[in-house]
Ligand SMILES: [Zn+2]
């Protein structure tokens with residue numbers, strides 16, 4: 669994949685632009701579960717020569733001698749997995765994650781016992797969800813680059 673992909677954290681303090689992505693994956697290892705606070709980590713490798721931090725920088729936590737994990741220190745969004753092998757970006761942090769479909773699973777043997785059944789669960793009624801969604805006032809950074817965030821109050 670070699671077009672421009674942008675993204676960033678939930679609060680907008682950290683933004684990136686990646687122009688060369690590798691293979692998207694999900695990792696089931698225990699350390700990725702912890703970093704993301706989730707069932708697995710969706711990550712895509714990015715060519716570092718074509719990766720620009722356009723606003724702020726991730727804060728790094730060294731989770732083992734060879735690995736650093738990046739996140740926004742204002743809102744906590746997980747952003748990177750960094751090792752000697754390069755940098756990987758959290759797929760959910762992209763402005764258009766729907767364009768980055770995982771192609772492979774890593775540490776599949778370590779997956780949570782119920783993970784294969786997750787999408788068999790019933791879902792909440794669409795009506796209830798639409799009402800809830802309509803009532804949300806979002807302060808989340810929008811899914812595109814901005815000159816300034818949050819916007820200055822013009823009043
Ligand atoms: Zn943030």
Ligand SMILES: [Zn+2]
Pocket residue numbers: 695696697698699700701709775
């Ligand atoms: Zn992992």
